[in-house]
Amino acid sequence: DAKTTQPTSMDCAEGRAANLPCNHSTISGNEYVYWYRQIHSQGPQYIIHGLKNNETNEMASLIITEDRKSSTLILPHATLRDTAVYYCIPSGGTSYGKLTFGQGTILTVHP
Amino acid sequence: NAGVTQTPKFQVLKTGQSMTLQCAQDMNHEYMSWYRQDPGMGLRLIHYSVGAGITDQGEVPNGYNVSRSTTEDFPLRLLSAAPSQTSVYFCASSRFGRVADTQYFGPGTRLTVL
Numbered sequence: 001d002a003k004t005t006q007p008t009s010m011d012c013a014e015g016r017a018a019n020l021p022c023n024h025s026t027i028s029g030n031e032y033v034y035w036y037r038q039i040h041s042q043g044p045q046y047i048i049h050g051l052k053n054n055e056t057n058e059m060a061s062l063i064i065t066e067d068r069k070s071s072t073l074i075l076p077h078a079t080l081r082d083t084a085v086y087y088c089i090p091s092g093g094t095s096y097g098k099l100t101f102g103q104g105t106i107l108t109v110h111p
Numbered sequence: 112n113a114g115v116t117q118t119p120k121f122q123v124l125k126t127g128q129s130m131t132l133q134c135a136q137d138m139n140h141e142y143m144s145w146y147r148q149d150p151g152m153g154l155r156l157i158h159y160s161v162g163a164g165i166t167d168q169g170e171v172p173n174g175y176n177v178s179r180s181t182t183e184d185f186p187l188r189l190l191s192a193a194p195s196q197t198s199v200y201f202c203a204s205s206r207f208g209r210v211a212d213t214q215y216f217g218p219g220t221r222l223t224v225l
Contacts, residue, residue, distance in 0.1 A: 043201050043216030099214065101153030
């Protein structure tokens with residue numbers, strides 16, 4: 001499985017965009033990049049995933065660099081409810097849906 | 112749909128006791144899995160199942176048993192609880208467990224072993 005590096009913590013003002021980076025320089029060609037988040041004491045929640053192209057859904061946007069060695073999750077208008085731990089997880093190939101959670105980034109959204 | 116449900120929400124055991132954590136999903140998902148999360152840590156995979164009658168070990172399987180007799184249910188058994196098994200346990204499911212399948216997590220069971 002690819003190793004990931006994420007900032008330990010980040011802050012964001014409410015209403016502003018939150019940009020969460022992730023380095024996954026050892027990602028293999030058939031691994032997707034998944035983003036999940038975990039709000040305090042709850043089960044993880046799927047946000048978005050992508051392989052090569054940038055992706056957008058109702059929750060967030062995902063920007064993947066051309067060499068696929070890093071990605072950025074963008075929450076366009078952060079709210080207090082977006083305060084959570086965000087996990088960047090490469091997954092695919094033979095891992096058959098198994099998710100390897102690292103330490104993630106603690107995002108705190110301030111009023 | 113209720114999604115993924117887990118019972119109980121909280122449990123306290125004494126060392127050596129046994130118990131079963133229940134997990135059920137109503138989305139007709141083939142793939143189900145169990146994770147544990149220790150304080151300040153990410154989730155670690157215990158066991159997983161790609162369909163009824165099929166189970167396999169994850170990263171930290173020791174001390175836990177699973178079975179999958181139906182598509183809906185995937186119970187996790189602790190045969191002889193140890194303090195090291197104090198953790199929060201999450202069950203998850205996805206349509207087939209394929210690379211691009213989204214995984215849905217339950218609310219968790221908080222287990223304390225004294």
